[in-house]
């Protein structure tokens with residue numbers, strides 16, 4: 001089996017020439033690379049063609065020497081050399097779109113992975129620092145004095161370059177810590 005071709009062709013276009021003297025009419029012709037269609041379409045036929053290619057893939061032109069055939073679907077041009085039917089071309093385009101979508105999803109997933117990998121690793125607070133902070137703050141929330149549900153709070157968050165030093169740590173109760181977090185964000 002040879003290499004069959006099915007791909008988008010971005011070199012394609014329709015161009016018109018004007019004919020007539022008093023009543024000018026446009027005649028449309030298809031061009032791709034060095035190839036052009038033999039037939040021309042008048043304005044009505046061209047409009048009908050554009051409306052139809054919104055619904056199903058439409059054969060534009062075939063080249064007998066290269067056995068290539070050009071199709072148009074929703075403003076995009078495709079070229080193939082297998083003599084596919086309209087249904088087959090529609091299936092190939094659908095497949096192409098799904099692959100593209102999957103590729104985009106893979107790229108987004110990878111970008112997210114890289115982002116989470118590059119977040120600073122959260123190092124635990126050393127025990128001696130914990131004891132120091134606990135003693136300094138008197139075992140109470142520095143905001144409200146509560147002795148319940150105490151947490152070690154980073155004054156400058158680790159994500160913003162803060163460190164696990166006693167200077168950067170304080171005791172906060174859960175409630176005060178939450179409201180601090182809410183104020184920061």
Ligand SMILES: [Zn+2]
Pocket residue numbers: 141142143144145146172173174175176177
């Ligand atoms: Zn508190």
